[in-house]
Amino acid sequence: MSFSLRQLEFFIAVAETGKISSAAQRCNISQSSMTISLQNLEKILGTKLYTRHAKGVRLTDFGRSFLEHARQIMDSVQTALNSANQQPQALAGEIRIGITDTIAAYLMPNVLQAMDQRFPALSMILFENNQQGLEKALLAETIDFALMLTSNYKLSSAIRVTPLLHSKRKLWLSPHHPLQKKEIISLADITEQDYLLLDMEGHVATADMFWGQYQLTPNIKLQTKSIEAVRSMIALGLGVSILSDFSYRPWSLEGNRIIRRDISEQIPDLEVGAAWVADKALSPQVKETIDFIKNMVDPPSSL
Structure with a gap:
């Protein structure tokens, strides 16, 4: 048995929204239908993709890995459709x-x-x-x-x-960062870590806005205009940063892995x-x- 593109769309929506209800609304189906479809996807894969918690769902380690493949598949399909048109x-x-x-x-x-x-x-x-x-x-x-x-x-x-x-803006960190052990990551958790602040195209003002909204201050280790410096330091476990999916790449220039985690507070999209x-x-x-x-x-x- 193989999975469908629709199931991948549902899974990606759940991963990006963090909630079954929000994902169902985004995909214009009922919550029960989405739950059944995702359960069938897990049966096909033979493992859990996410776990539930009080505020929604959290991807398992396999779920985070499978998410990257799912996005690649959907991107390839869309590229093929675009090419045809x-x-x-x-x-x-x-x-x-x-x-x-x-x-x-x-x-x-x-x-x-x-x-x-x-x-x-x-x-x-x-x-x-x-x-x-x-x-x-x-x-x-x-x-x-x-x-x-x-x-x-x-x-x-x-x-x-x-x-x-x-x-969506998310927390970027290395796979071995201590925050990876937490099921839910909050801005307060992030203030206890070394923070890397990207200083280009209005990022500082935007960061000041959402940190100030929750009356918190990050522990800034480096403020730089170089996103590659931020990427390299994150991948080496030397700090974390909140950046958008738009500029996300899973590897640093040195070939070290970078992952993303959702943040419990509402952070404005880019x-x-x-x-x-x-x-x-x-x-x-x-x-x-x-x-x-x-x-x-x-x-x-x-x-």
């Missing part, structure tokens, strides 16, 4: 897109490849800058739209934003959005490009 189109001309360095690193390579396949006659000119620079470029009309971490900034009222994706001047009509090229990127990075569930 990405026949060359007649959209042509030139689009000027502003991007931040995080967008350049984690979003644009796949977007550019897909856009080249879908719209071969469309020329995309990229300009990298920080949020303030991109906002000025938008108002000066030297770029058509910008892709940025819109949740990390308060933009001018003259700028309109279309959300493209939301990415939002990636497309920004443009509010009173300026979007050209057909720009509108279709934004729609294409949105469907690519956050496709409607159809599996």
Whole structure:
């Protein structure tokens, strides 16, 4: 007996929401139907994927490992579906897109490849800058739209934003970190550990906001603009950090493992959005490009 893509979708939803009820709502099915489907998945795999606790569910060690495979499978299926629909189109001309360095690193390579396949006659000119620079470029009309971490900034009222994706923030730590022994990890638990604070694209202000909300202060061991430094130190067990799934990679540059754990408190998601001047009509090229990127990075569930 083999499992279905729908069962993988249910399992991923449970892992990301931490609750059967929330996952069922997200997948538009009843809670009982989701529970039965997940029980059948566990029977097929021959082991438990999660355990229940007072606030929801917690993945087992096998569940966390299987989650990575499940995501890879779903990503591969979605890539295949996208490929089937990405026949060359007649959209042509030139689009000027502003991007931040995080967008350049984690979003644009796949977007550019897909856009080249879908719209071969469309020329995309990229300009990298920080949020303030991109906002000025938008108002000066030297770029058509910008892709940025819109949740990390308060933009001018003259700028309109279309959300493209939301990415959950989680605790990043090494597989052998002492916090791994805890079934539930809270912000208070994290304050007792060395904390690595990423200082780029509004991360510090966002961190101050959610730490301040719970009247807690992290024990900051390092504040750095280098996400690779944060990644390497986490993997070596030299600290932990709260970062989003958007920039997550399971390995450091040295090849050491990094894992993610949910946090018991509510931490705001990271939002990636497309920004443009509010009173300026979007050209057909720009509108279709934004729609294409949105469907690519956050496709409607159809599996």
